[in-house]
Amino acid sequence: MAIIDSRTGKVTRDYSVEELQHVANLMRGYDLVVLAAAASGHAGGTLSIMDITTALYLKVANHDPNNANWEDRDRIIWSAGHKAPALYLGLAFAGYYKPEDVVTLRKLGSPYQGHPHWVKVPGVEVSSGSLGQGLSVAVGEALAGKLDGKQHKVFCIMGDGEQQEGCIWEAAMEGSHYKLDNLIGIVDRNGLQIDGRVEDVMSIEPLAKKYRAFGWEVLSCDGHDMQQVVDTLEKARTTVGKPTVILAETVKGKGVSFMENVAGWHGKAPSVEEMIKGLHELGLEKQIPYTRLLEKAKRFQAEVDRTLEAKLPKFSRNYWWNSDSRMKASMKPTRMGFGQSLAENGDDKRVVCLGLDISGSITISEFYAGKPERKNRWISMGIAEQSATAAAAGLAREGKLPVFGTYGTFAAARNLDQLRVSVCYGDFNVLVAGAHGGVSVGPDGATHQALEDLFNVLGLPNMQVVVPCDSVETRKATTHLLLKQPGPKFIRFAREATPIVTTEDTPFVFGKANVIRLRHEEENFIDAFETVLAEEYANEHEDVSIIACGPMVPEAMRAAYILKQEFGYETRVLNLHTLKPIDAAAIVRAGKETGAIVTAEEHQIGALAWRVSGILTESPELFGVPLITGAIGVKDRFGESGYPWELIKEFEVSGEHIAQKAAELMAVKQGALAGVAAAI
Numbered sequence: 041m042a043i044i045d046s047r048t049g050k051v052t053r054d055y056s057v058e059e060l061q062h063v064a065n066l067m068r069g070y071d072l073v074v075l076a077a078a079a080s081g082h083a084g085g086t087l088s089i090m091d092i093t094t095a096l097y098l099k100v101a102n103h104d105p106n107n108a109n110w111e112d113r114d115r116i117i118w119s120a121g122h123k124a125p126a127l128y129l130g131l132a133f134a135g136y137y138k139p140e141d142v143v144t145l146r147k148l149g150s151p152y153q154g155h156p157h158w159v160k161v162p163g164v165e166v167s168s169g170s171l172g173q174g175l176s177v178a179v180g181e182a183l184a185g186k187l188d189g190k191q192h193k194v195f196c197i198m199g200d201g202e203q204q205e206g207c208i209w210e211a212a213m214e215g216s217h218y219k220l221d222n223l224i225g226i227v228d229r230n231g232l233q234i235d236g237r238v239e240d241v242m243s244i245e246p247l248a249k250k251y252r253a254f255g256w257e258v259l260s261c262d263g264h265d266m267q268q269v270v271d272t273l274e275k276a277r278t279t280v281g282k283p284t285v286i287l288a289e290t291v292k293g294k295g296v297s298f299m300e301n302v303a304g305w306h307g308k309a310p311s312v313e314e315m316i317k318g319l320h321e322l323g324l325e326k327q328i329p330y331t332r333l334l335e336k337a338k339r340f341q342a343e344v345d346r347t348l349e350a351k352l353p354k355f356s357r358n359y360w361w362n363s364d365s366r367m368k369a370s371m372k373p374t375r376m377g378f379g380q381s382l383a384e385n386g387d388d389k390r391v392v393c394l395g396l397d398i399s400g401s402i403t404i405s406e407f408y409a410g411k412p413e414r415k416n417r418w419i420s421m422g423i424a425e426q427s428a429t430a431a432a433a434g435l436a437r438e439g440k441l442p443v444f445g446t447y448g449t450f451a452a453a454r455n456l457d458q459l460r461v462s463v464c465y466g467d468f469n470v471l472v473a474g475a476h477g478g479v480s481v482g483p484d485g486a487t488h489q490a491l492e493d494l495f496n497v498l499g500l501p502n503m504q505v506v507v508p509c510d511s512v513e514t515r516k517a518t519t520h521l522l523l524k525q526p527g528p529k530f531i532r533f534a535r536e537a538t539p540i541v542t543t544e545d546t547p548f549v550f551g552k553a554n555v556i557r558l559r560h561e562e563e564n565f566i567d568a569f570e571t572v573l574a575e576e577y578a579n580e581h582e583d584v585s586i587i588a589c590g591p592m593v594p595e596a597m598r599a600a601y602i603l604k605q606e607f608g609y610e611t612r613v614l615n616l617h618t619l620k621p622i623d624a625a626a627i628v629r630a631g632k633e634t635g636a637i638v639t640a641e642e643h644q645i646g647a648l649a650w651r652v653s654g655i656l657t658e659s660p661e662l663f664g665v666p667l668i669t670g671a672i673g674v675k676d677r678f679g680e681s682g683y684p685w686e687l688i689k690e691f692e693v694s695g696e697h698i699a700q701k702a703a704e705l706m707a708v709k710q711g712a713l714a715g716v717a718a719a720i
């Protein structure tokens with residue numbers, strides 16, 4: 041069967057193998073264009089899965105593009121959500137929408153999010169992006185199919201690196217236990233993952249034997265031989281009494297010579313020049329109207345820019361970073377400070393670093409870069425956050441100082457119970473890096489943006505939590521946590537370049553806030569500020585306080601500047617880099633001495649705001665003291681694809697938004713003071 045009119049049951053279009061080959065090639069070309077337009081995304085794994093995608097959506101799976109939720113459709117679940125562009129193009133070429141629509145990929149407001157969301161795009165079966173979950177979802181859909189006496193199949197597309205997630209094997213057991221012969225797994229065996237060869241990162245072999253031992257029928261094919269792909273998929277439909285897995289041998293980056301078998305092309309998009317080169321190799325330079333498509337993407341982006349500009353609170357002039365000579369700041373990704381510290385402190389033989397297949401990007405690989413003698417203390421764990429977390433506890437129990445890190449959400453949510461029981465209950469010396477925190481992974485979208493991670497780790501007894509404000513502070517904090525601070529600790533830092541607002545001389549004392557005060561205009565924005573330890577600061581009776589952590593500290597400084605320029609208000613900025621243990625004294629003083637507090641966090645409102653308000657409300661010192669508070673942060677919504685600096689505006693957490701909130705509080709405060717004066 042294939043694409044079907046669900047009303048009549050008739051096949052609307054049947055493709056020959058040659059036609060399928062032609063479409064697969066075309067889809068590869070579109071893939072390059074949409075990735076180039078997005079300037080981010082996963083070239084390697086989308087190209088390796090393209091022939092299978094074409095065979096499934098145009099030939100093997102029964103579905104109706106005009107009736108996406110047809111109850112008898114075959115379900116196709118993309119557990120490997122990062123391959124989303126291939127999925128979007130498969131649906132487009134099947135007729136759900138036009139291929140050219142996909143060119144808005146990864147842009148703010150586009151339905152074509154970095155990782156697929158089923159609510160936004162018709163034909164997407166479920167949302168995914170956190171690896172290892174799809175096979176379980178497929179088990180659920182297959183069980184439902186059995187319960188309802190349905191004949192359709194449930195396909196699940198997975199990566200080979202993804203096989204390292206333990207959850208896959210729980211689902212594998214369930215599939216055979218319930219004899220789910222309506223379940224068909226497909227593994228894209230391209231042999232590479234982010235950190236290198238699957239074989240080296242964490243061997244999954246012998247994969248066929250493993251699935252067989254779990255009670256599955258195992259088929260294999262050349263994932264680029266269209267006839268074989270179609271035949272194997274059709275054969276999988278006929279298995280009786282057990283689930284089937286297809287191990288498809290593929291080449292990462294297939295079809296584009298300079299991308300083939302190169303691990304570096306995993307999470308990278310081609311430049312426009314590389315795209316043209318790739319199109320040329322595919323013989324599509326003339327066939328795909330790439331100039332028109334890139335123009336379409338630009339127009340979409342221009343509209344995004346306009347909408348965001350309108351969202352930004354307006355003042356008498358532009359205060360954005362580097363907008364003029366007074367707003368100059370140099371930028372560096374905060375993650376760099378983490379790697380730098382590991383490089384500097386890694387000689388301590390107790391330090392062991394665990395790799396979770398994102399090592400270069402989060403800079404944990406700096407631990408062994410150029411230092412082969414440390415390689416035996418570098419332990420690659422594959423894509424297995426839960427096991428690695430508990431293994432870190434085991435290492436710590438034996439006197440080691442384990443460090444691991446991955447995307448903040450996978451370092452604080454995926455492994456939460458392991459953190460809770462194995463690490464925190466045991467009170468072990470484990471340093472966890474919640475990398476790529478907040479909006480800094482922008483175009484990856486909701487599944488990868490850590491906006492709830494701090495709720496998780498702050499709620500764990502014994503856990504200590506630091507959110508440094510720039511790469512310099514990240515280096516200092518990492519060094520302190522790694523070697524001087526016993527117990528479980530979580531450090532959260534960003535991927536994107538953020539302004540450097542501290543220097544080597546800026547104080548960093550674990551558990552103690554800094555006060556940052558605007559003093560005078562300087563050529564370099566940052567030099568206009570003075571920073572001192574909060575406990576050494578003498579009250580200057582400022583109008584308002586802004587309490588911030590992480591990349592919100594530079595935004596708070598910008599807000600302080602705006603408030604001074606626009607209203608003449610004096611602001612006390614509190615850099616609360618340590619969220620746990622929290623500097624309660626500095627918070628209470630800010631409340632008492634300024635009477636107005638705005639919290640600013642690049643997180644769902646509450647990780648910072650509720651802890652600050654908890655301290656304020658239970659402080660006897662503040663009884664009878666007039667105090668008004670406001671909170672800036674993400675307002676109970678999931679993330680979105682978009683560039684990090686766009687999301688700062690979209691989520692209303694910019695310096696302008698902080699300043700606007702502070703000005704609102706000031707209006708109330710002044711109104712109240714005027715009322716008191718009038719009453720006297």
Ligand SMILES: Cc1ncc(C[n+]2csc(CCOP(=O)(O)OP(=O)(O)O)c2C)c(N)n1
Binds near residue numbers: 171198200203397
């Ligand atoms: C739970 C989780 N951990 C980490 C990641 C980050 N990540 C995205 S893709 C990827 C590598 C996947 O490798 P593989 O399954 O082999 O896919 P392919 O090489 O085919 O792209 C990783 C680690 C993630 N998305 N989800």
